[in-house]
Amino acid sequence: xxLKVLVVDDSAVMxxxxxxxxxxxxxxxxxxxxxxxxxxxxxTLSAHExxxxxxxxxxxxxxxxxxxxxxxxxxxxxxxxxxxxxxxGSETRIEALRARGVSFVHKPFTPEQVRATVLKVLGVADA
Amino acid sequence: MPDLMESLATPxxxxxxxxxxxxxYLFAEPAAADGVATEDVDxxxxxxxxxxxxxxxxxxxxxxxxPALASNMLGLDGAPSLPDQRDALGEVANVICGNVLPRIxxxxxxxxxGVPTPYPSWPVATEALGGVAAEVHLxxxxxxxxxxxxxxPAA
Numbered sequence: 001x002x003l004k005v006l007v008v009d010d011s012a013v014m015x016x017x018x019x020x021x022x023x024x025x026x027x028x029x030x031x032x033x034x035x036x037x038x039x040x041x042x043x044t045l046s047a048h049e050x051x052x053x054x055x056x057x058x059x060x061x062x063x064x065x066x067x068x069x070x071x072x073x074x075x076x077x078x079x080x081x082x083x084x085x086x087x088x089g090s091e092t093r094i095e096a097l098r099a100r101g102v103s104f105v106h107k108p109f110t111p112e113q114v115r116a117t118v119l120k121v122l123g124v125a126d127a
Numbered sequence: 128m129p130d131l132m133e134s135l136a137t138p139x140x141x142x143x144x145x146x147x148x149x150x151x152y153l154f155a156e157p158a159a160a161d162g163v164a165t166e167d168v169d170x171x172x173x174x175x176x177x178x179x180x181x182x183x184x185x186x187x188x189x190x191x192x193x194p195a196l197a198s199n200m201l202g203l204d205g206a207p208s209l210p211d212q213r214d215a216l217g218e219v220a221n222v223i224c225g226n227v228l229p230r231i232x233x234x235x236x237x238x239x240x241g242v243p244t245p246y247p248s249w250p251v252a253t254e255a256l257g258g259v260a261a262e263v264h265l266x267x268x269x270x271x272x273x274x275x276x277x278x279x280p281a282a
Contacts, residue, residue: 011214011217011218011221012211012214013197013200013201013207013211013214013215013218014214014218016200016201016202017150017200017201017202020201020202058221058239058240058242060242086225087221087222087224087225087226087240088225089225089226089228089229089234090229090234090235090236090237090238091229091234091235092235092236092237093237107150107221107222107225108145108146108149108150108222110149
């Protein structure tokens with residue numbers, strides 16, 4: 001398994017932290033792309049093949065929920081696995097995301113939590 | 128009013144200490160001195176929230192811990208750039224706010240969080256955002272974190 005990952009967050013510090021956490025988690029990354037909002041993420045997804053997108057919810061221009069809608073509505077992006085990484089604490093909203101086939105990682109996160117969630121959503125057994 | 132202050136301050140202190148520890152590897156404990164720090168302030172940021180209640184969370188770091196907080200978040204040895212330090216401060220406020228709201232409003236309450244906004248001083252922030260409902264002060268590895276929660280009933 002090798003992963004091409006897109007990290008979408010309006011905070012550059014959080015993007016860097018998440019990428020470092022992905023590397024510390026031991027997940028096999030081949031390409032890592034970054035976007036500061038949903039619109040930038042869509043542009044990246046149209047230009048590059050991506051397996052996994054880690055998406056914040058609260059972002060300017062196009063938020064994470066709007067991005068998820070756009071990805072889900074585009075058959076060409078059906079292969080992109082979506083994981084929301086957010087401070088969101090409302091079970092109501094988290095369940096709504098899960099109902100749309102999106103997994104969830106809560107901030108603050110550990111490498112182990114990120115690894116477990118990504119492997120589970122990809123249907124890969126942890127070695 | 129003291130009961131409300133206490134019922135909000137306890138989860139606020141817990142959410143702040145957990146966030147500082149898990150996000151930035153900085154350990155916090157209740158401050159030895161009362162009141163908000165007025166000297167050697169590193170930065171102040173506020174984050175508005177809207178939902179069953181609306182208000183804001185205000186975070187002030189002082190005593191030189193902001194560069195350490197940002198470098199820990201980024202995994203750097205030296206001090207990050209000032210924009211990265213401001214970004215880190217806002218992200219910590221965002222995570223504290225996202226973690227404290229379910230503790231005080233319940234796990235099913237849905238809130239929308241705003242964008243972290245810098246303020247020049249604590250009095251300017253509290254005056255602009257309204258009355259403070261709870262305030263906690265933490266000693267953080269040689270520095271200090273002052274955190275306030277402004278809460279207004281839903282309109």
